[in-house]
Structures are given as structure tokens and as C-alpha cells.
Amino acid sequence: MAATPLLELSGINKGFGAVQVLHDVGLSVYPGEVTALVGDNGAGKSTLVKCISGIYTIDSGTITYDGNQVAIHGPRDASALGIEVVYQDLALCDNLDIVQNMFLGREKKRGIVLDEPTMEQMAGDTLASLSVRTVKSLRQLVASLSGGQRQTVAIAKAVLWNSKVVILDEPTAALGVAQTAQVLELVRRLADNGLGVVLISHNMNDVFAVSDRIAALYLGRMAAQVKTTDVTHSQVVELITGGRSGNLGLPPEKPADFGGDVVDITPGGEK
Amino acid sequence: MTTTTTTTAGGVKVVKPTVRSFIHDYWGRVRGGDLGSLPAILGLIVLGLIFGIARETFFSPLNFANLFNQGAQVVFIAMGLIFVLLLGEIDLSAGFASGVCGAVVAILLTNHGWQWYTAIPVALITGVVIGFILGFLVAKVGIPSFVVTLAAFLGFQGLLLVLLGGGTNISTRDSVFNAINNNNLSVTWSWILAVASVLGYAAVQFNRVRGRAKRGLVTDPMGIVLVRIGALGVLIIAATAVLTQERAVNPAINSLKGVPIIVPIIAFFLILWTFVLGRTAYGRHVYAVGGNTEAARRAGIPVDRIRISVFVIGSFMAAIGGIVAVSRASSVDPNTGGSNILLYSVGAAVIGGTSLFGGKGKIINAVIGGAVIAVIDNGMGLLGFSAGQKYIFTGAILLIAASVDALARRRAAATGNR
Numbered sequence: 181m182a183a184t185p186l187l188e189l190s191g192i193n194k195g196f197g198a199v200q201v202l203h204d205v206g207l208s209v210y211p212g213e214v215t216a217l218v219g220d221n222g223a224g225k226s227t228l229v230k231c232i233s234g235i236y237t238i239d240s241g242t243i244t245y246d247g248n249q250v251a252i253h254g255p256r257d258a259s260a261l262g263i264e265v266v267y268q269d270l271a272l273c274d275n276l277d278i279v280q281n282m283f284l285g286r287e288k289k290r291g292i293v294l295d296e297p298t299m300e301q302m303a304g305d306t307l308a309s310l311s312v313r314t315v316k317s318l319r320q321l322v323a324s325l326s327g328g329q330r331q332t333v334a335i336a337k338a339v340l341w342n343s344k345v346v347i348l349d350e351p352t353a354a355l356g357v358a359q360t361a362q363v364l365e366l367v368r369r370l371a372d373n374g375l376g377v378v379l380i381s382h383n384m385n386d387v388f389a390v391s392d393r394i395a396a397l398y399l400g401r402m403a404a405q406v407k408t409t410d411v412t413h414s415q416v417v418e419l420i421t422g423g424r425s426g427n428l429g430l431p432p433e434k435p436a437d438f439g440g441d442v443v444d445i446t447p448g449g450e451k
Numbered sequence: 452m453t454t455t456t457t458t459t460a461g462g463v464k465v466v467k468p469t470v471r472s473f474i475h476d477y478w479g480r481v482r483g484g485d486l487g488s489l490p491a492i493l494g495l496i497v498l499g500l501i502f503g504i505a506r507e508t509f510f511s512p513l514n515f516a517n518l519f520n521q522g523a524q525v526v527f528i529a530m531g532l533i534f535v536l537l538l539g540e541i542d543l544s545a546g547f548a549s550g551v552c553g554a555v556v557a558i559l560l561t562n563h564g565w566q567w568y569t570a571i572p573v574a575l576i577t578g579v580v581i582g583f584i585l586g587f588l589v590a591k592v593g594i595p596s597f598v599v600t601l602a603a604f605l606g607f608q609g610l611l612l613v614l615l616g617g618g619t620n621i622s623t624r625d626s627v628f629n630a631i632n633n634n635n636l637s638v639t640w641s642w643i644l645a646v647a648s649v650l651g652y653a654a655v656q657f658n659r660v661r662g663r664a665k666r667g668l669v670t671d672p673m674g675i676v677l678v679r680i681g682a683l684g685v686l687i688i689a690a691t692a693v694l695t696q697e698r699a700v701n702p703a704i705n706s707l708k709g710v711p712i713i714v715p716i717i718a719f720f721l722i723l724w725t726f727v728l729g730r731t732a733y734g735r736h737v738y739a740v741g742g743n744t745e746a747a748r749r750a751g752i753p754v755d756r757i758r759i760s761v762f763v764i765g766s767f768m769a770a771i772g773g774i775v776a777v778s779r780a781s782s783v784d785p786n787t788g789g790s791n792i793l794l795y796s797v798g799a800a801v802i803g804g805t806s807l808f809g810g811k812g813k814i815i816n817a818v819i820g821g822a823v824i825a826v827i828d829n830g831m832g833l834l835g836f837s838a839g840q841k842y843i844f845t846g847a848i849l850l851i852a853a854s855v856d857a858l859a860r861r862r863a864a865a866t867g868n869r
Contacts, residue, residue, distance in 0.1 A: 273747070275741065297663055
């Protein structure tokens with residue numbers, strides 16, 4: 181078990197106008213582990229992810245990456261560090277094939293000509309390293325792929341660039357049983373390859389199936405970050421819905437802490 | 452049939468295609484709604500047969516050569532429109548933009564006595580400027596392209612009238628300029644170009660197979676590659692053989708043979724834009740923006756710049772279309788690029804297989820679709836139909852093509868081939 185976190189957030193605050201979405205949030209991502217980020221709708225999961233990936237800039241707090249404090253001002257900064265996000269809506273182009281999608285925006289070129297053989301080879305290598313053997317051809321249009329295969333391509337696209345941290349936003353939300361199992365297996369394999377994986381999920385079965393740690397957000401606060409083996413199903417549900425469970429979680433709620441914020445906590449933050 | 456599986460570099464198992472499985476896959480794609488230019492090619496053959504049987508002169512070398520000269524303007528405008536259509540946008544002003552650029556070249560040549568090699572670049576720059584303005588209004592100001600180009604359609608029609616002093620006709624007398632879309636290559640040059648293009652195509656194909664095989668990647672079966680080269684070779688050699696025949700009514704006075712000069716010009720732009728779309732990062736980004744703008748933006752592609760650039764290419768090609776139209780008629784009038792030219796050009800792109808919904812299309816579509824339009828126009832003319840009847844028929848063909856596009860899309864969505 182790795183002792184030092186690869187990515188560590190502490191005291192992250194983020195607000196939109198008058199509404200404070202994240203309060204002093206801390207999160208640690210360890211290499212070789214899957215950290216599940218759970219929380220109810222509007223708890224601030226997506227906002228937190230967008231802060232990490234540079235889509236939003238944080239108001240205050242520190243981000244430590246590989247032992248060094250870093251500033252992330254945009255998506256390019258995050259990619260340069262080796263942080264990749266696989267969004268819920270995948271961001272794949274249906275009219276392009278697997279290789280073209282994986283290299284979109286970062287094509288390999290020889291002079292001005294696209295270096296297709298190199299790209300195809302690298303894409304093949306990456307898929308093979310993830311033990312993906314379910315595609316018929318690397319030149320298949322993404323349109324003709326199943327939901328699980330698309331998710332696989334999106335994940336492969338994220339790991340193609342030697343990224344160290346991969347954040348997956350609800351990767352199994354739209355999938356059937358068999359495909360969910362396939363994707364979870366892939367998530368596990370990413371961590372086994374030494375990457376730090378953050379898995380955002382609503383599905384407790386998925387969370388307990390693959391995660392090493394669970395971080396529960398409750399109304400913009402980090403309620404608890406615990407080892408998966410130390411908690412039960414119902415404890416996690418209590419953390420998500422009430423912010424605490426027994427001696428875990430936030431101190432008993434004082435009405436003054438939350439005030440009027442409770443009603444509308446993420447304007448446009450959650451999809 | 453034996454399908455051997457092979458392991459690509461990397462270890463993903465893929466089926467190594469045989470000739471049979473290649474055809475099977477192609478047929479599967481067609482059934483799945485990925486029709487490409489297939490309907491247009493079938494339509495071209497059927498129309499050719501009908502007109503050829505009804506009027507023997509349809510297949511005469513003279514008429515065959517005329518098809519290229521008549522269709523050139525529409526083909527060039529359609530090539531530019533394909534870039535615009537790939538983004539799911541439309542350029543309704545392309546017809547009159549070509550008229551304006553044609554007027555610019557004619558005014559410079561005739562009224563100001565410029566040479567063709569200075570006048571033509573100015574007309575092309577005019578096209579680029581027009582495209583930049585249109586693209587800027589669409590991408591940066593955010594007006595729908597339909598509205599921007601509709602306004603430009605009216606505006607350019609007016610500009611053309613103003614440029615021509617209220618409706619006069621300006622003739623061009625520069626012999627080089629007029630030769631562009633009227634004269635022919637010598638027989639020797641016709642054959643040299645024909646053979647060179649077939650050899651060039653073969654070299655590109657073989658090179659590709661060899662390069663991929665060397666890296667251990669899956670290649671198209673050799674049989675298919677040979678069929679492709681053979682088909683193109685037969686087509687080009689046969690066309691050259693017909694075009695190098697004497698086609699003048701009275702050869703003693705004015706001999707008329709050889710491939711029209713416009714043909715290699717069309718071929719040049721066909722190859723250029725096909726290369727840009729298929730082999731450069733820019734082309735890949737055009738498809739990406741047309742397929743999923745949000746995905747393209749997240750991938751770091753400058754979406755606005757791509758959007759402006761397709762309008763620039765669209766109007767640049769419209770300028771080329773205008774130049775060849777003026778060259779053909781040796782004059783420009785207020786209706787150059789007007790009447791049905793724009794609709795024929797959009798029709799050519801769509802009939803050729805470019806989708807109006809964006810993300811799907813190739814430059815060759817402009818040539819094939821343009822050929823269909825030229826054949827209908829020419830063939831129905833030979834059969835003595837009136838202009839009105841030609842419009843009705845062409846409109847119906849366009850509707851059929853758009854229906855094929857829409858239905859293929861629906862079918863593709865149903866088979867998960869969206």
C-alpha cells in the first residue's frame with residue numbers, strides 16, 4: 181500500500197457568486213488505488229472534479245501533486261500534469277473511428293501528414309495494455325460500438341498519454357450488467373497498473389466492488405474519507421444522505437452552519 | 452472461406468480481411484446506412500443509359516467533353532460547400548459570391564487591362580475575404596449560417612449588379628483566360644496526364660499497403676487494391692480515348708480534340724482537398740467539429756477557427772467556380788452565379804453523398820454529384836425538354852437524394868451505426 185498520496189487536495193473552497201459549493205474539501209488519491217467519490221446530487225462531486233481538471237479555478241486551498249504544490253489554471257495544465265478526466269457524456273465523435281478519437285486534438289504527424297500507422301500502433305498498444313480484446317477493428321467507427329466499448333475507448337483515450345491520475349465520472353451509469361462488469365474490471369486494472377483512479381459513482385455495488393477508499397461528500401463538505409474494508413454499505417449510505425454515521429463523518433449539524441445554502445447549492449454545477 | 456485472425460502490434464486480435472470478408476463488410480456498412488456515393492453512381496449509370504438510348508448524340512465525344520465544361524462551375528462550388536456542410540452549416544451565398552469574383556476578374560481584365568495572372572489572384576483573394584467575413588459572423592458573432600448567407604445572397608446579388616454598372620455585360624478577350632474552360636490539352640499531353648495519374652494512384656495505394664504491412668498493421672486485401680487501381684485505370688484510359696478523338700463537325704476548319712483543360716484543374720482540386728480532409732490534422736478536426744462540437748472543444752480543437760476556415764475555403768472555391776464560369780462564357784453578366792447555380796451546387800454535394808446533418812462527406816461527392824446534375828441538365832436538354840421541366844426533374848432528384856440521406860441516417864441509428 182502506497183503511503184504518500186499522488187494527488188492531495190486540502191482546504192478547497194469554491195463558490196459561484198453568493199453560493200458556496202465546496203467548503204474546505206480535502207481529498208487524497210493514492211497510486212495503485214481506486215478512490216470512490218460518492219455523494220448525493222448537488223453534493224459537489226462534479227464541481228470538485230472540474231476544479232481538479234482545471235475547468236473551474238479554486239477560490240482557495242492547495243493542490244499537491246506528486247509532492248509538489250501545483251496551480252491548475254486550465255484543462256491543459258491538468259493534462260500536462262498527467263490528470264485526465266473521462267466525462268459522463270464521453271466526448272467521443274461518432275463519425276470518427278477508434279484511433280481517430282483516441283488521438284483527437286493531439287494527432288501524431290509526420291510533416292503535415294497524419295502519421296496513421298504510428299497512431300494505430302499506439303492505440304493498439306494502449307488497448308492491449310488494458311487487456312481490451314473486444315473490438316473488431318481499430319478502424320471501426322465509434323458509432324458502431326456498444327456503450328461499454330465506448331466507455332472503454334474513452335478510458336483508453338485518457339490513459340494513452342501516460343497519465344498518472346484518471347478521474348471517471350459515472351462510467352457505468354448507462355450500462356447493462358455485463359458491460360458494467362467489463363468496465364469495472366478495466367477500472368480495477370488501471371489501478372493495478374499503478375495509476376491513481378478516482379471513480380465517481382452513485383452505485384454502491386460498483387463502489388464496493390472496485391474501490392480501495394471511499395470519500396463521501398455531503399453538501400459541499402468532505403464527510404469522511406475511509407478505507408472501503410472499514411465500512412459497511414449502510415454506513416456509506418448514511419454518510420451520503422446525512423453526512424455522518426456513528427462516530428464517522430461531520431460533527432452534528434448546527435443550523436447556523438448551513439443557513440440558506442442548503443436549498444440551491446450548485447447552480448449549473450451538477451449535470 | 453478462411454478468415455485468419457492476426458494480432459496487431461500491441462496484441463489486439465483483429466480479423467485479417469480477405470477479399471470476400473472485405474466485400475461482406477462493405478455490404479454490411481451499406482445495409483447499415485453508410486451509403487457514400489453508391490446511390491449517385493448507380494443513378495449516373497441509369498441516367499446515362501436512358502439518355503444514351505434516347506439520343507445517340509448523348510454519347511458522342513463532343514457532348515462528353517461538354518459535360519465537363521458545363522459542370523465545372525457547379526463542381527468547384529460544391530467542393531467548397533462540402534467543407535461548410537461537414538460542419539452542419541450552409542452557405543447560400545456561394546453562387547453569387549462566385550458571380551462577384553467572376554465580375555472582379557472580368558473587370559480587371561477588360562476594363563483595366565490587367566493580365567490573367569494578376570487578375571485571377573485578386574479574384575481568389577476576394578473569395579477568401581468574403582469567406583472570412585461570413586465565417587466571422589457565424590463563428591464569433593453567433594448568427595446562424597442560414598441567416599448570414601441568406602443576407603449575403605441578396606447582398607452579393609446587388610453587389611454584382613453594382614459592379615456591372617446596373618446590368619451591362621462585360622466580355623473577356625484574354626485568350627489565356629478564356630482557354631481555361633474552353634480549350635483542350637494536346638493529345639500527347641492528354642495521354643501523359645492520364646497515364647501519370649493512374650501510375651500515381653497505384654503508387655500511393657501500394658505504398659500505403661507496404662507501409663502498413665511493415666508495421667504489422669492490418670491492410671486491405673491485395674485483390675481489392677488491384678481492383679481499385681484497375682477500375683480507375685480503365686475509367687481514365689477509356690475517357691481519355693474518347694476525348695482524344697476528333698469531335699469537331701468540320702475538322703478541316705477547327706480541329707477539336709484532347710482532354711478539356713478544365714479536367715486536370717478539377718482533378719488538382721479533388722486531390723488537394725481530399726488530401727487536406729483525409730490526411731491532415733486540420734481535416735480530422737473539421738470532421739470532429741462536424742461530428743461532436745463539444746468533444747472537439749474538449750480535445751482542445753479551436754472550434755471557432757475551424758468554423759471560419761470552412762467558410763473561407765467555401766468562398767475560395769466559389770471564386771474558382773466564378774472564374775471558370777466567366778472563362779466558359781467569355782463574359783460576365785448579372786446572372787453569373789445566379790439562377791440555379793447555388794441550388795445545383797448544394798444538390799451536387801448532397802446527391803454525391805455528403806450529409807446535410809454534418810460530419811459525413813468527401814470531396815469526391817462533389818464530382819460525382821456534379822456529374823449527375825450535369826448529365827440531367829445536358830441529357831434533358833438534348834431530349835428537348837424545357838427549362839421548367841429540367842428544374843422539376845432536378846428538384847425531384849435532389850429530394851430523393853436528401854431522403855436517402857435522412858433515411859440512411861435513421862437506419863444507421865437503428866443498427867447502432869449512427
